[in-house]
Amino acid sequence: MSIAETIQSIGFLADLRESALVYPVVMTTHLVCIAVFGGMIVFTDLRLLGLAMTDRTVTDVVNQFRTWKRVGFCIMVAMGILLAASEAEKYTPNPFFWAKMFSLVLVAVHALVFRPTVYNNTAAIDAAPSLPGRAKLAGALSLLIWFSIMSNGRLIGYWEGPGSPGKPVAAVTHVQGH
Amino acid sequence: MFLAAAANPLNASELVFPTLEVIHIVGFAVLVGTIAIVDFRLLGIGMRRQKVAELASDLAPWTLIGLTMVLLSGPLMFSSDPDMYYLNRAFQVKMVLLLLAIIFQYTVHRSATKSEGPPLRQKLVACVSMTLWVGIIFGGIFIAFI
Numbered sequence: 001m002s003i004a005e006t007i008q009s010i011g012f013l014a015d016l017r018e019s020a021l022v023y024p025v026v027m028t029t030h031l032v033c034i035a036v037f038g039g040m041i042v043f044t045d046l047r048l049l050g051l052a053m054t055d056r057t058v059t060d061v062v063n064q065f066r067t068w069k070r071v072g073f074c075i076m077v078a079m080g081i082l083l084a085a086s087e088a089e090k091y092t093p094n095p096f097f098w099a100k101m102f103s104l105v106l107v108a109v110h111a112l113v114f115r116p117t118v119y120n121n122t123a124a125i126d127a128a129p130s131l132p133g134r135a136k137l138a139g140a141l142s143l144l145i146w147f148s149i150m151s152n153g154r155l156i157g158y159w160e161g162p163g164s165p166g167k168p169v170a171a172v173t174h175v176q177g178h
Numbered sequence: 179m180f181l182a183a184a185a186n187p188l189n190a191s192e193l194v195f196p197t198l199e200v201i202h203i204v205g206f207a208v209l210v211g212t213i214a215i216v217d218f219r220l221l222g223i224g225m226r227r228q229k230v231a232e233l234a235s236d237l238a239p240w241t242l243i244g245l246t247m248v249l250l251s252g253p254l255m256f257s258s259d260p261d262m263y264y265l266n267r268a269f270q271v272k273m274v275l276l277l278l279a280i281i282f283q284y285t286v287h288r289s290a291t292k293s294e295g296p297p298l299r300q301k302l303v304a305c306v307s308m309t310l311w312v313g314i315i316f317g318g319i320f321i322a323f324i
Contacts, residue, residue: 020323031203032312034203034207035210035315039208039210046240056236064224064225064228065224068218150204151200154199
């Protein structure tokens, strides 16, 4: 038995995969988190770029969204792990899945690189006469990484690789219905 | 209707539908994200250093951008296979909720953000708003599972 097969045959993960209701509910929760907390990430980035909420200080925007972004990120990842683990055999050969995982690694790298100089340094950014280049760079890169996560996540459902029959990962039925 | 689907140029390329879906998902993240931020504020659980009205007017143009993205990509996706969507119960529910949510957003929700109304009313408005949008996302997911 492959690792993927072993993972997805764990009792509750198999139940999840086969449930007509729980699987879509978990997926909806994943998407609601993407919208709500992804929205906050997007607005933090747009503020750093000087494109949105410019009446508010960077400190205000970064600090007030921070807790919720963390809460949302945890729920989003937890739901994502459930979704991926319950269909492990289908996800492991899927290149879009790995592109998404790689993008998530980039999120961590981004945080390590920019946290000291941007996200934990907002008072200095607000005091500067104009938005410093590194703040804009942090915002722009973060937007790019999150766009990659969202689009690759969506495209996971479109990859028809070897041995991927069964329940659609997502809205694949549209395409197959043509 | 079947002929309409077959003749639709959207169905000529395998890339069009996934591209529309990406636009749709980014659009809905911006749309629902901005509304949720205001709802969190109405509930008093986030962004409390801003006035509701300030936050709402900051985010309103972005809500509109998100709404435009989903309302452009959505009908195009619908046109790729109208029969399937039209007859899909989840899709029907989603459309009813979407209509309600848009009306609610630009009437009750908007007036709640403009006035510093009684907290209970504000909270109720936020709950209704979030329930409607979550319902829409749920309906959208369920289209593929029904």
